[in-house]
Amino acid sequence: MIFREVEDPDLIAKARRGDVEAYNLLVSRWEKRVYNYLLRLVSNREDALDVSQDVFLKAYQSLPKLDDPARFSGWLFRIAHNEAFSLLRRKRPETELAGEPRPADLNPRLLPMELSLAVETALGRLSADQREAVLLKVYQGFKFDEMAEILECPVSTVKSRLYTALDLLKTSLAPMHKETAR
């Protein structure tokens, strides 16, 4: 078990008192997770980085509004979700927020990096809502009720999006299963 000298709630309390270094430490703990979540959502590195910056700026400014420091991660991802979808709406105002299929074709004999690319492609074929549900559950490990808070929707909606996404992924990733199982 990794022991953290200072827990997140302590850093949040310090940051609320204007301790910038405490907030910087908090950023360094969460920036990679937030960046990767945003990267899979917006599918563009520069956008993901810009939005990450905005997320941590907004989080800092809104820290006094955070009621329970123990729920920082869900609160932070809620800000990230809002910022990402705000960007997606600006970029595609009239269209449904569906992921665009990526050009990569699936190869039955894939190397690990190619496998990673194939997963990225499969995720890209999901709608933004479905993809986000997979990102929050599979990659960020949030529980259904936490996801419902982040996405501001009922748990039943969360489950519906996630279960549909898993069915689609099961089909699109089937050619790779033999590779993964090896």
Place this chain on the structure above:
Amino acid sequence: MSCNTPESKPDWKAYVLRELNPDAYREAEAHLATCSICHEEVATLRLTLDTLSTLREEEMPRRIAFVSDKVFEPRWWQRVFSPSFAAGLLVAGAIVVHGSMRPGQAQVDAAVTKALSQVEARHTQEMQVMFEQLDIRDRQVRNYYVTNAALIRH
């Protein structure tokens, strides 16, 4: 055993995602042990999750910049009242005060000159007293001889 009624099937997605409560989990385990169809479904779901886990987490192209960001710099009074800044200020102040209290070469020279003049003045005073005493003794001796000479003449 196999199961054909969807209502009787456990929620296998919740099962592989670890979202079932302990009771539902135990029931699902018991069902899984006897149902080949569900066993296959769970295996496929697990394989899908395993495949998803191969997605590589990317390193950030650059760190989120906050230290240099003006928005995040504390105001002047926050700096003054922060413990580390106050401690630094105290040390710096102590060095300045110590430096200002330490005599320079000119001050040392002046002090030495002053001390020397005091010693010289004291010596001069002591010599003057000594000369005055010698003068008195000389007059006493002279008076003694004058008196004795007069007595001899008479």
